[in-house]
Amino acid sequence: WAQYYEDRYDHPGWVCPNYLIIWGKDPLYSSPDGFFGHAIIDLMKRGSKLIVIDPRVTWLATRAEFHLQLRPGTDAAVGMGLLRVIxxxxxxxxxxVENWCFGFDELADAVQEWTPEKVQEVSWVEPQALVGAARAxxxxxxxxxIWGVALDQSKASTQAGQCFLSIMAICGYLDVPGGIAITKPTSFIGKWRYEMSDTISPEMAAKHIVDPTGKYGLFNAGAAMGGVQGDTLLNWLEGMYKDYDCYYDLKMVWMIGTNPLACMADQPQRWYEAMKPLEFVVCQDIFMTPTIMALADVVLPLSTFAEHDGLVTPNFGRNQHFIGAMNKALDNPNxxxxxxxxIDMGKRLRPELWERFDSVDQFFDEQLRANYDFGLDDVRDVPAKMAGYEYRKYEKGLLRPDGEPGFDTMTSMVELRSIVLENYGEGGVPYYEEPEFSHVSKPELADEYPLYYxxxxxxxSMFHSEHRQVPSMRAMHPWPLVSIHPDVAARFGISEGDWVRVTTPQGHMVQKALLNETVNDKFIHVEHGWWFPEQDGEAPxxxxxxxxxxNNLIPHESTGITGYGAxxxxxxxxxxRVDSLDD
Structure with missing residues (x-):
């Protein structure tokens, strides 16, 4: 919020929000995407009150005016319940709403069935808490x-996101002091990525891997800047589409700073087997990882942040509030x-695009000057360049490329009913879809799998699959932990520190028991991204x-219509309870 201004909370344009919804996010521990999590504490000190929507009892939840402790995966139901009250x-x-929103009547109709009592039946959230939070x-x-990846990582992620944005819009909290910030339509990194996608030749564009049966139209249309929908890629690698004319054999993969077998891929052993036949795999990273050991033919060692020049920007897409410099402090010639x-590869493969860049500095300077009135040296000389902020840009024609008042949408309004989603076969207004694996959708599995996770x-001390190999970080958190309510642990004969096997219809994994009441007696929490650098790195x-x-627990291809959300x-x-990590 105040990160747009050099003088932060003292800036006359900054207003402290009265309430903050923190939905599916624990920013004190994640500080995600350029957002400094401790800013929440700063706002609390200045009077902000919290509404936390999270299955777990986080530190912030214990300080919240309202904690909506929902069943994992039911965010859209809670969102529609909040909308109905409002x-x-x-x-x-x-x-x-009358002047700047499209589709209000359709949204109002869509949420009518979501009474507080129905929301409780589906999501476990108490009616009194739901109504109180909405009114406050x-x-x-x-x-x-602010929302976290919990909204993104469910089959109904699109609908949950619609609910969040609709709540902010109909309350009038978009692009106003103390509300939700909206900056220039193209950010520094996003602009470059979109421009590069436009330089792909027709022949290369025709090889874009998409589901040949017609699924995931929105994703495949380029909303992800030319990316491949993850389930589709695994199906492709496993040969599911060999009988389609569009199919071709993939020959190689180039992984840039990623460790998918430990962190990203659902059903990771399937991905391992699917990628082993590739003829050539290149990985570039700072450390050796399980993915590198499993698949790489060539490893390109990367420099750390202290060993190269660069830029730091938030990953909030079109909400870039600062740009900072990474100034090289050490030389590592290897x-x-x-x-x-x-840049080296670009000069070899697409010289017409890359040959003008003699250095990384030149690249960064050119991109900065294309968007701002300063260059790389100007950024190097200060801790960060703050973007500044102008409110109510939608009234002044500052959000649309045609300079007209309104928002950069097809209707020039905030689309409570999304025309784009409708064009791709999705509902224009939010709805609730039960997760594929739950006691509601699969009641026949409830006895065998009595808990949610x-x-x-x-x-x-760790970020995703990073830092397990750093001794000081590992000492702070030496083992993967599964959080279990003490009453649940007692039912299953599990004590603090026991090894616990967690099994789903898709697979199993083992972690150490941590008994506490941050989870209720209906679900557990398991940690992600774990591997053990002290163990043998060779296959198997x-x-x-x-x-x-x-990720052994996660089903393959259980996404929404758009292809987003898993x-x-x-x-x-x-x-x-089991005897060891190897059980």
Whole structure:
């Protein structure tokens, strides 16, 4: 919020939000994407009150006015329940809705069935807490919010995101002091990526891997800047589409700073087997990882942040609030940065695009000057260049490329009913879809898998699959932990520190028991991204990457219509005590 200004909270343009919705996010431990999590504490000290929507009892949840402790994967149901209260009680900003929103009547109709009692039946959230949170948020302008990957990682992620944005919009909290910030339509990194996607030749574009049966139209249309939908890629590698004319054999893969077998891929052993036949695999990274040991033919060693020049920007897409410089402090002649490698390769593969760049500095300077009135040296001389902020840009024609008032959408308004989603076969207004694996959708599995699970909560010393090999970081958090309510642990004969096997219909993994009440007696929490650098790195062990891997539990191809959203954070499971990590 105040990160747009050099003088932060003292800037006259900054206003403290009265309430913050923190939805599916634990920013004190994740500080994600350029957002400094401690800013929440700063706002609390200045008077902000919290509404936390999270299955777990986080530190922030214990300080919240309202904690909506929902069943994992039911975010869209909670969102529609909040919307119903705000709409039916007339708590929304009528002027903003009438002048700047499209599809309000359709949204209002869509949420009518979501009474507080129905929301409780589906999501476990108490009606009193739901209604209280909705009223507090809508009647205390200005207020704001932030969501985490919990909303992204469910089959109904698109609908959950629609709910969040619709709540902010109808309350009148978009692009106003103390509300949700919106910056220039193209950010520094996003602009370059979109421009490069436009330089692909027709022949190369025709090889874009898409599901040949017609699924995931929105994803395949380029919304992900030419990326491949993950389930489709695994199906392709496994030969599912060999009988289609569009199919061709993939020959190689180039992995840039990624460790998919430990961190990203659902059903990781399937990905391992599917990628082994590739003729050539290149990986570039700072450390040897399980993925490198499993698949790489060539490893390009990367420099660390202290060994190369670069830029730091937030990964909030079109909400870039600062740009900072990484100034090289050490020389390591045996490494290069990602961008140095890419420029070298670009000159060989696409010289017409890359030959003008003699250095990384030149590349960064050109990109900065194309978007701002300063260059790389100007950024190097200060801790960070702050973007500054102008409010209510939609009234002044500052959001649309045609310079007209409004938002950069097909209707020039905030689309509570999305025309784009409708064009790709998705519902224009939010709806609820039960997760594929739950006691509701699969009641026949409830006895065998009596618990729900969620994954992905961060700890202070590690980020995803990084830092397991750093002794000081590992000492702070030596083992993967499964959080279990003490009453649940007693039912299954599990004590603190026991090894516990967690099993789902898709697979199993083993972690150490941590008994606490941050989870209730209906679900457990397992950590993700684990591998063990002290173990044998050669196949088949691969630093023990399969042993405590939360992604063993995740189903393949359980996404929404758009191709976005997969149930990394919700499912059903059973637990049992075992003797060791290897059981």
């Amino acid at each position: 709409i039916n009680e007339g708590l929304y900003d009528r002027d903003f 948020f809508a009647t205390n302008a200005p207020s704001s919010g 490494t290069k940065s990602d961008l140095e490698i890419l 969620t994954t992905g909560g961060r700890n202070i 062990n691969l630093y023990g990457v399969w042993k405590a891997n939360a 149930p990394y954070k919700n499912g059903i499971c059973k637990i049992e």
